[in-house]
Structure formats: structure tokens, C-alpha cells
Amino acid sequence: MQLTDFVHTIGSYFRSRYATRVRKLTIDAQFTCPNRDGTIGRGGCTFCNVDSFTAAVPSDLSIAEQLSQRKAEMKHQDILYLAYFQAYTSTYGEYQKLYQLYQQALNVPQVIGICVGTRPDCVSDEVLQLLSDYQRQGKEVWLELGLQSANARTLKRINRGHDYSAYQRVVEKAHRYQIKVCTHLILGLPGEGPDDYANTLQQVLSDGVSGLKLHPLMVVQGSVMAKAWQAGRLSTLSLDEYVKNAAMLIEQTPWDVVFHRVCATARPPMLLSPNWCAQQWPPLTAIGNYLSKYGKQGSGLSSKV
Numbered sequence: 020m021q022l023t024d025f026v027h028t029i030g031s032y033f034r035s036r037y038a039t040r041v042r043k044l045t046i047d048a049q050f051t052c053p054n055r056d057g058t059i060g061r062g063g064c065t066f067c068n069v070d071s072f073t074a075a076v077p078s079d080l081s082i083a084e085q086l087s088q089r090k091a092e093m094k095h096q097d098i099l100y101l102a103y104f105q106a107y108t109s110t111y112g113e114y115q116k117l118y119q120l121y122q123q124a125l126n127v128p129q130v131i132g133i134c135v136g137t138r139p140d141c142v143s144d145e146v147l148q149l150l151s152d153y154q155r156q157g158k159e160v161w162l163e164l165g166l167q168s169a170n171a172r173t174l175k176r177i178n179r180g181h182d183y184s185a186y187q188r189v190v191e192k193a194h195r196y197q198i199k200v201c202t203h204l205i206l207g208l209p210g211e212g213p214d215d216y217a218n219t220l221q222q223v224l225s226d227g228v229s230g231l232k233l234h235p236l237m238v239v240q241g242s243v244m245a246k247a248w249q250a251g252r253l254s255t256l257s258l259d260e261y262v263k264n265a266a267m268l269i270e271q272t273p274w275d276v277v278f279h280r281v282c283a284t285a286r287p288p289m290l291l292s293p294n295w296c297a298q299q300w301p302p303l304t305a306i307g308n309y310l311s312k313y314g315k316q317g318s319g320l321s322s323k324v
Contacts, residue, residue, distance in 0.1 A: 022281070022307045025315035026269055029230070029279045033099075040098035041159075043134060044089040046082060047106040048120050082123040086130065101159060102127070103134040110137040114145045121149070125158065132159025134201075139164050139186040142193075151196040161230065162198050163279075164189065167205040169219040176209060178243070183222070190226050201230030201279050206264050207256040208236055213264055220268050224276070231276055233268065234283040235261045235302075238291040248292055255293040258302060266309045270319030278316070281306055 023031045033041035080088065086102060102124035110117065124133055135150065142162070154160045168174060169183045186202075193200050202223050206216050223231075235256055238248040247253040256264070265281055272278075282302040290297055310316075 022303055025307060025310035026278050026281060027274050027276065027316055028281075029277055032277045036159075037099060037131070040095060041101060041131065042093060042098055043101045043103040044086050044130075045103045045105045046085050046124065048082065048104055048109065049106075082120060083127050086124060086127045090129070098129070099131045100127075100129050101132050101134050101161075102130050103136070105134075105136045108137050108141050109135045110143070110146045111141045114143070114149075117146060118149060121153070125153070132161075134161040134163055136163040136165065138181065139166065139189045140181040142189045144192065147192055147196045147198060150198050154198065160198060161201050161279075162193055163201045163203065163230075163232070165203045166219075166223070167203060168208055168211065168215065169222040170211065170215050173208050173211055173215070187226055190228070194227055199229040200227075201232060201277070202228050203232045203234065204268075205234045205236050206261060206268075209253060213267065216264055216268060217271065220271060224272065228276060230279050231268075231272065232280040233265050233278070234280070235265075235293065235296060237283065237285050237293070237296050239285055239289050240291060241289075245291055257293065258295040258305060261293075262302065262305045262309050266306055266313065267319070269306075269310065269316050270314050272316055273320065274317040276316075 022028060030040075033039075082102070086100070090100065102121075104120070104124075121133055121135075124130055133150075133153070135146075142164075147162075150160050150162060164186060166183075166186050167177065167179065169186075171182060174182060190200055204216070204219060204223070208215075236244075238244050238253065238255060244253055248255075261282070269278065269281065282296075282299075284296050284299050287294075287297055295301060
């Protein structure tokens with residue numbers, strides 16, 4: 020039994036499209052964020068410490084050098100790659116700078132496209148046109164939008180610095196440019212429960228999305244939430260709670276939507292809670308087991324009115 024039997028994963032999407040493995044190679048292009056540099060706010064989102072999820076590749080290396088180093092770490096060398104601009108807000112900069120960075124990545128052998136991680140309020144028409152141009156050239160292009168929740172109270176509480184309408188506007192524009200959007204959602208944010216997760220999913224699906232990433236809330240060192248957790252004012256989901264809720268969202272998602280991720284990991288000592296996020300396979304196995312019993316991706320759609 021494999022997760023791909025029950026979930027339309029990004030791996031299976033790539034194999035059907037390219038008849039081989041395609042791996043994302045994470046890049047740190049030394050971007051910042053308008054929610055940290057004072058443009059929108061300072062301190063960033065309350066859950067965020069970018070060091071908890073970026074690859075351990077020196078950011079002072081060039082884009083080509085970072086990609087070469089990441090490629091050398093791969094077990095299989097005869098595969099294709101996507102350059103993943105992950106750290107902070109990877110569309111936040113002057114157009115010419117963005118063009119040069121993206122182009123450097125696409126010039127690396129075996130790199131067939133890019134994933135660009137960003138905020139919904141930092142995607143200009145110029146950037147969308149550039150990504151659309153790459154797509155017309157035959158490149159694989161994904162615009163990854165950090166939304167986390169559609170709940171207005173939650174977005175304010177976690178200091179996102181934008182509302183849901185900002186997400187809707189950029190998704191509508193991306194559709195006009197025919198760019199694939201992958202949306203990030205966090206389960207376990209303060210004050211939220213299963214109804215909030217389901218409502219967020221339904222809003223995202225109704226606005227149209229090609230991919231999803233599900234994450235449990237992870238408390239990491241250096242984040243604002245770390246202080247609340249250490250003071251006993253914040254709790255995180257157990258593995259069982261996360262598996263049940265993630266599976267519920269997967270069941271309510273049409274099969275044509277691609278899951279780029281159904282869980283996430285971080286390493287101690289950076290990771291403070293939950294400790295089960297330190298390992299990749301137990302939650303993936305548990306989600307697969309749950310779906311094998313209760314229904315695969317899309318199986319819950321008939322129950323929704």
C-alpha cells in the first residue's frame with residue numbers, strides 16, 4: 020500500500036507527465052518579506068522562522084551552485100528537477116532581479132521548471148507575465164501561495180498582514196495567465212478546529228486551485244508562537260488529530276487537485292512541538308492507513324451539498 024493509491028500526489032503527477040522522477044530542489048535566494056522589513060509589518064507571521072523549513076545550503080552560494088549542491092545530495096541522479104524558490108517571499112523584489120534569479124535556475128541542466136513560493140499580496144502582473152512566458156516555453160511552473168487559513172480572525176491573529184480577498188485577487192489573475200496555483204494550508208492554528216479547516220478548503224476549491232499543501236502547526240524556535248507555547252498558552256495537534264483532519268480534507272478534495280504535501284517536518288532543536296513532526300514517515304503512513312479504511316481523495320465529495 021502506498022499513499023499514491025489514495026492521494027493524487029505531486030510525485031504521481033510528475034511521473035504521469037514526464038515518465039520519470041522529478042524532484043524539487045530548494046533554493047534560498049536571500050529574499051525578505053514585507054511583513055518583516057516594515058513595509059506591511061515587522062516580526063513576520065507568528066508561526067514563522069524560515070530556518071525551520073529551508074534546506075541546509077549556504078545562501079551565499081549562487082543559484083547554480085546551490086542547485087548543483089542539492090543535486091549532488093540526491094540518491095538518484097538520472098532524474099529531472101524543479102528549482103523551488105522557497106525561503107520568505109520569492110516574488111518580492113524588482114522585476115529585473117527576479118528575472119535574473121529565475122533565469123539562473125532555469126539555465127541549470129536537468130531543471131525543467133520552477134516553483135515560486137510567495138504571499139498573495141506580493142505577486143505583480145509583471146511576475147505573472149514572466150511565469151506565463153516560461154510556461155509557454157514548455158517549463159513546468161507552479162505559483163505557491165501561503166494562505167494558511169481563509170478565516171479573517173485567524174489571519175489577523177497570526178499577523179499575516181493580508182486578508183482573504185488578497186488571495187482571491189491573485190488567484191483570479193493567475194487563472195487568466197493560466198498559471199497553476201498551489202495553496203498552503205495550516206491545520207491547528209490557534210482558535211481553529213475541523214469546521215474552520217473544512218470552510219477554508221471549500222473556499223479555496225471554489226476559487227479554483229491546482230495544488231494543495233497541508234501542514235500541521237509546528238512551533239519552532241525563534242517564532243512568536245514559541246513564547247506562547249513555552250508559557251503554556253498554546254497547544255498543537257496530536258498525530259491522531261492531525262491524521263483525522265488531514266484525511267477529512269483530502270477526502271473532500273477532487274482527484275484532479277494535486278497534493279504537493281500532506282504533512283511537514285522540522286528537526287529538533289529547532290522544532291519545539293509537536294515532536295511527531297520530527298519524522299517524515301509515521302504521519303504519511305498513518306494518513307495512508309486512514310484513507311485506506313475510510314476513502315481516498317475525492318471520496319467525500321458526494322456527502323457535500
